[in-house]
Amino acid sequence: MIKKVSMITPEGMRGRYALVEFLTWLPTGLMIAPMVLLMSVRGLDVAQIGLVTAAYSITVVALELPTGGLADVIGRRTVLAASAVFSVAGLTMTALAGSAWMFLIASLLKGVARALSSGPAQAWYVDRLHALEGPAADLKPGLAAGGAAGSVALAIGTLTGGVLPLLVSGESLAVPVWAGGGAALILLFTVLLVMREPARQVRPRLADVLRDVPVTIGGGFRLAVRDRGLGRLLLVAVAAGVMLNSIELLTPGRLAALTGRPETAGTIYAIVAAAGFAANAVGSAIAPAVARAVGGSMRAVMLATVFTAASVGALAASVALDGVAGMVAAGAAYVVLFTGLAVSSLFRNELIHQRIVSTQRATVMSVDSLQLQFGGTVSSLVLVPLSAQVGAGGVWAVTAVIALSATLLYVRLPAARAEVPVPVREPQ
Known part of the structure; x- marks a missing residue:
């Protein structure tokens, strides 16, 4: 039997990681400029805006460790794809929201998306590079490329989110949010396409996942x-x-x-x-x-x-x-x-x-x-x-x-x- 040789190179892996990081942070950048103003023009007062923002932060903190453990148990690709799905849902609801409770639900969805996206892409890259070059592989070029790509996405997104409302009429403040939802949808397809992982010999059952996630979290601590x-x-x-x-x-x-x-x-x-x-x-x-x-x-x-x-x-x-x-x-x-x-x-x-x-x-x-x-x-x-x-x-x-x-x-x-x-x- 002829052994199949992988065509993936460290440079190619680095490019994939940078692309995923760029698309992960682009929706966030697009939201930065219009978010508070959008809630204000749709009738939320300062206290309600504070509640919506706090709900996001609390959700991220509460789910940070469970989602990290989940990525170690069921795979980085699956968890980051789920993050993109939650991001699309949260941004869509934000763009359509007309009341405080709708913004609150949207904030919870975006908090889940953020918690799910914290760590899997970088963990995936390091694992794949180690598989290609061994534990002594130089991580710096790839981590640098990913960090730069995420920052560029935030810079581009922030400026674009500030300019887009000036270029359209009507509900202009929602336009960057819709754009963020589109970017999250592109992230979903990109993750499924480029984030290949080794085949798992045993597909975990739900009961195994529920048992293994707390064990993994405890091991990390x-x-x-x-x-x-x-x-x-x-x-x-x-x-x-x-x-x-x-x-x-x-x-x-x-x-x-x-x-x-x-x-x-x-x-x-x-x-x-x-x-x-x-x-x-x-x-x-x-x-x-x-x-x-x-x-x-x-x-x-x-x-x-x-x-x-x-x-x-x-x-x-x-x-x-x-x-x-x-x-x-x-x-x-x-x-x-x-x-x-x-x-x-x-x-x-x-x-x-x-x-x-x-x-x-x-x-x-x-x-x-x-x-x-x-x-x-x-x-x-x-x-x-x-x-x-x-x-x-x-x-x-x-x-x-x-x-x-x-x-x-x-x-x-x-x-x-x-x-x-x-x-x-x-x-x-």
């Missing part, structure tokens, strides 16, 4: 506790969550104070946010070169973390400036910050993947995402309210110290254990 190095790497996500939430919640108010008009501030913030996503893409793209220049991933992640913390400090210092100078300084700090964050995030993900086996990969990535959400919650409850007393600059200064302290978690990081490769049959 035990691994994080037992492996002190992995625990440290996951703790870095808490600091990142604190930083991102503080910046995203306080920057619009800071720009409003500089411009004197909320409408103008909204436009400027959309531009700044898109520039931040673009900077994130640049950071992801240059990360492998940074590692080569400084002599390895560990040095690169520490330098990038210090660089990011310094950028937050510069953002804090920018509050001393007024008018155009203040806006330019804040925008520049924002762009530099997200460039450094992309570099540090890529290398941290690489270090995490070096410590986990395939059967726990999506679960651990969900734990990581949960840590990020936890950091954002801490920021919302503690630091953001503090801005009423010390101002945005004071909160950002504290945030810079927290971000800088995350560098200590990399110092003398325990060595990773070697992953035992699991034999798989490579799909065509």
Whole structure:
């Protein structure tokens, strides 16, 4: 019998992963600009908008770990395809919604979609690359391509979502949402087409899935506790969550104070946010070169973390400036910050993947995402309210110290254990 040779190359796998990441984040980008305005023009007050937004966040947090465990049990492709289905349903209902309860249901559907999409694509890519090149495969080029593709999608989506309502008449604010639904539908077909996985020898029954998911989640937590190095790497996500939430919640108010008009501030913030996503893409793209220049991933992640913390400090210092100078300084700090964050995030993900086996990969990535959400919650409850007393600059200064302290978690990081490769049959 002639052995069938796989035609899939590492470069081809990298391209597939980048395409999936782009389509995963494009619907989110298209929603950013019109979402709050759409709810407002359809009759929701501020309290109702807050409830709808909170429902999304609570759904994501509640399902983050179960969906990660599900991806490890039944497969990454199936879970990401289900995410696309929920995204199409949630965006369609959002576009059609005319009441608070309809927006609430749509928010729950989108929360399920987000939780399902957290981790499977990256876990799939790492598993496939390991199957092609072994556990020592260089993850940096692929993780860089995926990170850059996701950031480009967010940048393009944000700008497109802001421009589309200006180009059409009637219910113009719903147009970007319909576009997001279309992008999610394309994601569904793309996932089914390009995300090939090894054939499972035994197709799991529902009872087996319900039993194995909690076991997988528990195994992921035990691994994080037992492996002190992995625990440290996951703790870095808490600091990142604190930083991102503080910046995203306080920057619009800071720009409003500089411009004197909320409408103008909204436009400027959309531009700044898109520039931040673009900077994130640049950071992801240059990360492998940074590692080569400084002599390895560990040095690169520490330098990038210090660089990011310094950028937050510069953002804090920018509050001393007024008018155009203040806006330019804040925008520049924002762009530099997200460039450094992309570099540090890529290398941290690489270090995490070096410590986990395939059967726990999506679960651990969900734990990581949960840590990020936890950091954002801490920021919302503690630091953001503090801005009423010390101002945005004071909160950002504290945030810079927290971000800088995350560098200590990399110092003398325990060595990773070697992953035992699991034999798989490579799909065509």
